[in-house]
Amino acid sequence: MITELGHFALILGFATAIVQMVVPMVGAHKGWRGWMAIADPAATTQLILVGFSFATLTWAFVTSDFSLRLVVMNSHSLKPMLYKIAGVWGNHEGSMLLWLLILSIFGAAVALFGGNLPAPLKARVLAVQASIGVAFYGFILFTSNPFLRLAMPPMDGQGMNPLLQDPGLAFHPPFLYLGYVGLSMSFSFAVAALIEGRVDAAWARWVRPWTLAAWIFLTIGIAMGSWWAYYELGWGGFWFWDPVENASFMPWLIAAALLHSAVVVEKRESLKSWTVLLAILAFGFSLLGTFIVRSGVLTSVHAFANDPKRGIVILVLLLVFIGGALTLFAARGPALEARGAFGLVSRESGLLLNNILLAVAAFVVFVGTLWPLFAEVALGKVLSVGPPFFNAAFTPFMMALALVLPVGSMLAWKRGSLARNMRSLGPIMILAIAVGALVFAMQTGHSALGPVGVALGLWVVLGALDDLILRGGRGRIADRLKRLRRLPRADWGKAVAHAGLGVTVFGVAAVLAWQTEDIRTVHAGETYDVGAYQITMEGVNRKNGPNYITNMADMTVRRDGQVIDVLHPEKRFYPVANMPTTEAAIRTGALRDLYIAIGDEQQGGGWAVRTYVKPFVVWIWAGALLMALGGVLSLSDRRLRVAAGAARRTTPGAVPAE
Amino acid sequence: MMRALILVLALLAGPAFAVQPDEMLKDPALEARAREISSQLRCPVCLNESIDDSNATVSRDLRLRVRDLLKEGLTNQQVIDYLVYGKPGEFAGFGEFILMDPPKRGANLILWLAAPTMLILGLGLGYAVIRRRRNAAGPEALSTDEEARLQEILRS
Numbered sequence: 018m019i020t021e022l023g024h025f026a027l028i029l030g031f032a033t034a035i036v037q038m039v040v041p042m043v044g045a046h047k048g049w050r051g052w053m054a055i056a057d058p059a060a061t062t063q064l065i066l067v068g069f070s071f072a073t074l075t076w077a078f079v080t081s082d083f084s085l086r087l088v089v090m091n092s093h094s095l096k097p098m099l100y101k102i103a104g105v106w107g108n109h110e111g112s113m114l115l116w117l118l119i120l121s122i123f124g125a126a127v128a129l130f131g132g133n134l135p136a137p138l139k140a141r142v143l144a145v146q147a148s149i150g151v152a153f154y155g156f157i158l159f160t161s162n163p164f165l166r167l168a169m170p171p172m173d174g175q176g177m178n179p180l181l182q183d184p185g186l187a188f189h190p191p192f193l194y195l196g197y198v199g200l201s202m203s204f205s206f207a208v209a210a211l212i213e214g215r216v217d218a219a220w221a222r223w224v225r226p227w228t229l230a231a232w233i234f235l236t237i238g239i240a241m242g243s244w245w246a247y248y249e250l251g252w253g254g255f256w257f258w259d260p261v262e263n264a265s266f267m268p269w270l271i272a273a274a275l276l277h278s279a280v281v282v283e284k285r286e287s288l289k290s291w292t293v294l295l296a297i298l299a300f301g302f303s304l305l306g307t308f309i310v311r312s313g314v315l316t317s318v319h320a321f322a323n324d325p326k327r328g329i330v331i332l333v334l335l336l337v338f339i340g341g342a343l344t345l346f347a348a349r350g351p352a353l354e355a356r357g358a359f360g361l362v363s364r365e366s367g368l369l370l371n372n373i374l375l376a377v378a379a380f381v382v383f384v385g386t387l388w389p390l391f392a393e394v395a396l397g398k399v400l401s402v403g404p405p406f407f408n409a410a411f412t413p414f415m416m417a418l419a420l421v422l423p424v425g426s427m428l429a430w431k432r433g434s435l436a437r438n439m440r441s442l443g444p445i446m447i448l449a450i451a452v453g454a455l456v457f458a459m460q461t462g463h464s465a466l467g468p469v470g471v472a473l474g475l476w477v478v479l480g481a482l483d484d485l486i487l488r489g490g491r492g493r494i495a496d497r498l499k500r501l502r503r504l505p506r507a508d509w510g511k512a513v514a515h516a517g518l519g520v521t522v523f524g525v526a527a528v529l530a531w532q533t534e535d536i537r538t539v540h541a542g543e544t545y546d547v548g549a550y551q552i553t554m555e556g557v558n559r560k561n562g563p564n565y566i567t568n569m570a571d572m573t574v575r576r577d578g579q580v581i582d583v584l585h586p587e588k589r590f591y592p593v594a595n596m597p598t599t600e601a602a603i604r605t606g607a608l609r610d611l612y613i614a615i616g617d618e619q620q621g622g623g624w625a626v627r628t629y630v631k632p633f634v635v636w637i638w639a640g641a642l643l644m645a646l647g648g649v650l651s652l653s654d655r656r657l658r659v660a661a662g663a664a665r666r667t668t669p670g671a672v673p674a675e
Numbered sequence: 676m677m678r679a680l681i682l683v684l685a686l687l688a689g690p691a692f693a694v695q696p697d698e699m700l701k702d703p704a705l706e707a708r709a710r711e712i713s714s715q716l717r718c719p720v721c722l723n724e725s726i727d728d729s730n731a732t733v734s735r736d737l738r739l740r741v742r743d744l745l746k747e748g749l750t751n752q753q754v755i756d757y758l759v760y761g762k763p764g765e766f767a768g769f770g771e772f773i774l775m776d777p778p779k780r781g782a783n784l785i786l787w788l789a790a791p792t793m794l795i796l797g798l799g800l801g802y803a804v805i806r807r808r809r810n811a812a813g814p815e816a817l818s819t820d821e822e823a824r825l826q827e828i829l830r831s
Contacts, residue, residue, distance in 0.1 A: 218820045252693060252728060259723050287808060359808050366805050373797040381790040388777070388786045396782050401717045403725065403775030410790050538696040616695070625696050 020085060023073025024164035027481070028068035029115075030121070032364035033059050037147035040139035047211075053140035057128040060143050063150065064125035071105075071118045074163055078105050084170040087111060087163045093176035093593050095564045103187035104177050109311060109327070110163035112190060116307070117190075119198040119610030123227070124150065127202070134223060141209035142202075149201050152334045160327050176593035181564065185245035192238030193265050197303035199231025200268055203275065204300035207293045208342050211271040211349045215290040221282035224296065226652055232272040233648035239265050240641035251614040253629050255528070255637055257587045260408040263386040264306030270379035271299040273371045281368050284435065285357035285430060289348040295372070297346060299337040302379070308335055367425025367433075371418065376451050378414040385410065395457060419473045419522055422515060423480025425531035427487070441483055449476040463530050470526015477519030481512045507654040514647025527633035540623035548630040550611060551575040555583075557615070557624060565589045567600075570615050570624065574604065586615045586626075693728055698735070700742055709742050712751055716741075716758065717773045725775055 037059035044052025077085045078101050081094045091108045092101055100107075106115040124146045131139050157163070180186070206224045210216045242262065247255045256262065275295040281288045312328025359365040385402045392398045423445070427438050439446075453472030460467060488504055489497035535547045544553040555571040567589045574582045584602035591598065601614040609632045616625030694713075700706040707745045710727060717731035717736065726734035726741075737758065744754045761768025 161726065254728070257723065289805075291804075357808070358810075359805070361809065365808070366801075369801045369804065373794070373801050377790060377793045377797055380793050384789045388783075392782065398712060398782075399770065399772045400777045400783070401721060401723070401772055401775055402777055402786065403717060405776035406786070408788070409776075414790075414794075528741060536694055536696055537697065541800055616693075619697065627693075 019073050020077050020082070020164050020166075023070040024162075025599045026066045026073075027070040027154065027164070030063050030070065030117075031151070031158060033066065034060050034147045034150040034154055037063065038144050038151050040144075042144035045137040045140040045144070048137075050136065053136050056140045056143035056147075059127035059147070060121070060124040063121040063147075067114075067118050067121045071114055075102060075105050078102065081174065083172070083174055084166050085163075086165045086167050089167060089171055089174045091177050092174040093564065094173055095593070096177060096182070097563055099184065099187060100177060100182045101473060101544070103181070106190050106194075107177055107181050110157070110161045112194070113153065113157050113311075114160050114163055115191065116194055116198060117150065117157060119194050120146070120150050120153065120201060123202050131223075137314050138209055138213060138220075143626065144286070145205040145208045146201065149205070149338065151337070155223055156327075156330050160330055173410075176564075176591070177591070179591035179594050179596050179598050180247070180249060182591075183245060183249060184251075185241055189238055189241045189245060192234050192241060196231045196233075196235030196237075196238055196265075196272075197268060197306060199227060199234060200296075200300045200303045202341065203231070203272075203296040204338075207296035208345065210293060210450060211342075211345045214349055214352060216282065216293060216353050217281050218286055221279045221292070225276065225279045225283065228272055228275050228296070228299070229648050231651050232269065232276055233645045233652070235265065235269045235272060236641055236645045236648065239269060240638050240645075243641075244638050248601050248603055249598070249633070251601055251616075252627065253532075253601070253610075253612045253614075253631055253634075255525075257635070258385070258404045260386050261310055264309045264380050267379050267382050268299055268302040268306060268387075270375050270382070271295060271302055274375035274379075275299050277368045277375075279597035281365055285359065287355045287365055288357065289355055289374075290346075290364055291372070293350060293353065294346060295376075297339065297342045301335070301342075302383075304331070304335045304338065304473045308332055310357045333534060334456075357431070359430070362428065362435055364425070364430045365427045367421065367428050370421055371425060374414050374418045374421075378411060378418075381410045381414065382407070415522065416469070416473060418475050418520045419518065422477055422518070423483070426480070426485050426511065426515060441487060442480060443484055445479045446476060449473070449479065466526050467530030470523050470530065474519045474523025477522065478516045481515040481519065484515075485509070485512045494565075503504040505654050510647045510649070510651030510654065511649070513650055514644045517640045517643025517645075517647055519640070520636050520643055524633050524636030524638075524640055528631050528637070531632045532634075533630045535628040537626060538619050538621070539626045540624040543623070545628075547611075547628045549576055550630070552613070552628065554624070554626070562589065562592065565591045568618075570613075570616070572602065572613055574611065582611075584611070584613050586613045588615055588617070605635055607635065608632065649674060684802050693730055694738065695735070698738055698742065700746070705742075705745050708751055709738070709745055712741050712745075712754055713738050715755065717775050719769055719773055 022521065037056055040633045041053050041056035041059075044050070044055070052272050075088075076082075077088050078092055079098070081088065081092060081101070083089050087108060087110050088104075091111075092104045096104070099250045104111070127134075127139065127143060127146070131142075134142070195604060203224055206220070206227070210220055242265070243255045246257065247253055275292065278288050278292040278295055282292050308328065308331040311331055312325075344444075357365075385407055388402050389400055392400050423442055424435070424438055428435075449472045453468040453473055456471050457465065457468035485501065485504075485508070486497075488502040488508060490496070521668055533546070533548050537545060539545060541554055541556045544550075544551055551574075553573045553575070557568050557570045560569055567587045569585050569587045572584045573580055573587065574584060582604050584604060586602040587600040589598045589600060590596070599614050599616070601612055603613075604611040609630055612629040612631055614627045616627070618624055687795045694710070700709060701797060713727035714725045716726050718724045718731050718734040718737075720731050721729045721732055724734075726737045740758065741754055749757065757766075757768070759768050759771060759774060766768070771778060777786060779787055
């Protein structure tokens, strides 16, 4: 019964969204206050309705209501509670409902906290936001309804893919969706601005927190997914250039570019039309990502052709929204008048270069991801584009970005001076190159990747610190510290996020250049050496988990004869899904991870064991967390909390963003 | 999520576990070459996984084939060419599909040249914008905010 109510609430939400799409838009056009004011209650009503609908579906999963088709297909009564809940979005229908829930959360947030937005802009933003909602309500209700019942409920469900039964992956999709859908907010602001024909500093100040929030969520979501792949898949890879990973990476890159160009609009009122275009593209890539993941088109063109309904609907949505927005952009974009002038060497130019590099990097990922599809459909050739292409084509852009970042971020607005920049950055550059050279001399027989990564990472991190120190000004240390404390949070956020990028660059280069791998058959009681470690396999025991059987090895790790740890890599078997998984045992350290995974029992006795020493690998995710933290610091800046004009119009407590 | 699906398919295809200890060659130099080759070849039945990472039975066969060919004294490129294009009358080959890195010729050149072309275009466009901004409006122009404040001051 309760699920029927949820279903009904979803239909009501659909109707509300249609009203919210039409009425405020007409109101804003005609200047009718009452019509515009419909948007706020409509947006909050949507949140309540979709929230209720989502809650009923969650309830069905929690209570294992096997009369619901979706629960039967994706849950099992023995599953731990966390994964029963995560099961709600671990499938197509539920994840689309989560998409919609987040969309309505963002919409309601604008309605509740956007008190300082001009009424027509707010009405238009919410109307555009509702139009996206309408599309997804329709998609869910007509092609992917999660509330379908079964006439003959089975005794138990079919379970959930055991690989997904992991805390890291349970929260990976919600974070990614918060990012994807957050970008819909930037999109709505961009379209509303095009309709109004006005983009100014205030607009940029309103858009930026939403983009920043979306970008933070994407950063965390991507890092979580990468970390999950690292410990779960059994060989310690952290990035695979898989189409699905790329689908989340493209919006991240574009959102990063958008964040930076919005700064230029906010501070200098230049790059307006470019910023609007980026906001449209960022959401376009989010929709494209949804299309790639949900249609299975990149799995195989044939899989798509067999069940094209869902894929085609998303494709049509993509074309309508992005095509429509781009048409609007073509008509109105050129009219957006730019104001501030700036020279070739200036912060504006630096940010423009940042944007070009990020956008072209996203384009590389886009072309590489879709090329196999294009080649098959247009050229009739079946081919693959894998990591070698992406590594070769993408890496140069990231290196260039890291190279120009410290210089560009310290240039003055309007007209900067490279010579003055290099006075403080010069020594850092020399230091970074020297350390890189030293590392190159010390390592033998490894690629140049490691030293280059060290030098670039050091350059970016020290450059970010240098920026902060200079902001502290001159004089006594105490004065400088006082000034540093009083710096806007956005400045701290910028330094922390930039340093985070440096840390990630270093981590990636270090682990790719210096990891050691060991694959062998190990018998119980046998000891082997990997790097500086002596590892003894004490034995392998069979144990039972809540919904799996496991072979758990006891591996004693010694260093210089001293026992430093006992690791327990597992090979699990999930009977419901009839599927094995590997659970690697990892001894994490700041300097290196020791990573052990066991495989199958070998015919001649003993077990296949893979051991890796991965230097600095946690730095990859630590850097990502730093980037997210930098974003959070920036988001908490007073300037964004008390957005444009709010102080003057005395609306205290007006918060544009979460 | 898709990655998980990929793995499901791969795992169902065979219970093995990527590179197995019993496959590896005694000679470390030859084994290193084998690993390098296998990371460039795609598992024919998986999604976007190299035969080096894949658990499928066919990947195991391919890894063993690579090692046999290396022992016969073929160069890395010869091994790859043999597996991709086959040998007339003996073995048909798997086709360019199994190359992780698409061959740099024909239409694929578009793939490789797309990024540099875009970069040059972007830089050119960026430079044009900067040149226009450098000569535009003049540094005296006020931003909307500043103008609003000015109006406010004038009114008070």
